[in-house]
Amino acid sequence: MLTQTTSRVLEPSDLDAALAVLRREPVANAFVASRVQVAGLDPWRLGGEMWGWYEDGMLTSLCYAGANLVPICATPRAVRAFADRARRAGRRCSSIVGPAESTAQLWRLLEPHWGPAREVRSHQPLMITDRMPAGIAPDPGVRRVRKDEMETIMPACVAMFTEEVGVSPLSGDGGLLYQARVAELVGSGRSFARVDEQGRVVFKAEIGAATPQACQIQGVWVAPEYRGKGLAAPGMAAVLRYALADVAPLVSLYVNDFNTAARRTYRRVGFQEVGAFMSVLF
Known part of the structure; x- marks a missing residue:
């Protein structure tokens, strides 16, 4: 059992624990969760690795490392571990994207090694709704x-x-x-x-x-x-x-x-x- 803080590449047998983390923030994690639900954690099917961060034997944070690098429910300590792993592996992604706070921390740690970026979009509002609008009829041509x-x-x-x-x-x-x-x-x-x-x-x-x-x-x-x-x-x-x-x-x-x-x-x-x-x- 993992009893200390550590990170590792997740395996297919870690699927249930990874899905539990993803379900904690279903809106922010929809992109990665949808891929994991279809492909599991096999890197070939998923299109990348899933890194996990453990505290006292519990999986608490994730980072998807594929065409995009995506921190998921990532605490500051987890972000530091993910940044170290990403730096050692070298940049393979075309973008880093995710919740603004953890993504900004991840980029601060990686920029000296991976920078400069072509463009940084530091604030992209995340918006939600659960109902149809009042007063705007759907376009019947769509x-x-x-x-x-x-x-x-x-x-x-x-x-x-x-x-x-x-x-x-x-x-x-x-x-x-x-x-x-x-x-x-x-x-x-x-x-x-x-x-x-x-x-x-x-x-x-x-x-x-x-x-x-x-x-x-x-x-x-x-x-x-x-x-x-x-x-x-x-x-x-x-x-x-x-x-x-x-x-x-x-x-x-x-x-x-x-x-x-x-x-x-x-x-x-x-x-x-x-x-x-x-x-x-x-």
Whole structure:
């Protein structure tokens, strides 16, 4: 038995203990929890390692180390242990993302070794709702993207990602991993769009992470020529209706603090700020 403070790479047999930690903060942990519930803790299926921090033999904190480095319910002592492990392993992730306080501490410890970052977004409000908005009717034109519409939705997904992150998702491996992720969301019925008469996507969003407790909307995008025409709020209401009816009783998202238009739209649809995330992009 582990009787002192220590960290180690978790194994498949640690699944129940890891899920117990993830359930402590179901909204903040929705992204990682959704992956763990599907893939378990096998690194090949999970797409990365799960590091655990133990105090007096109890698993108390986690850190997902894959394409993203994500501290989970991480205490200051756990963050120091995770930073030491990450520093020794070398940077393999494209971003660090998670609750603002623990992510900021993790970045302070790693920046001398991994810096400089391409961009640091230190305050990204985390917003939630559990009900449909009053006074905003869902856009009836927003619907699930069909499996045969990959060629229709992909240009909008690439445009959104490039605008949001600052680099194209088609770089590196030619976009194979990104296309697979989009196809996964389409195939699972968690990709939504409004398509105009010419077959162009004018609004889109996905439910990117889903657990029985909470889900997370991501990739919200309005075509530039349609911005300012009132599509965003009804579109979000439509996605929210699907999310609450079919996925989870609590719906979340996080947004850049400088995106005042998006934050205003989300508040109109009923989302309330309950915390903050932070992202470090490489």
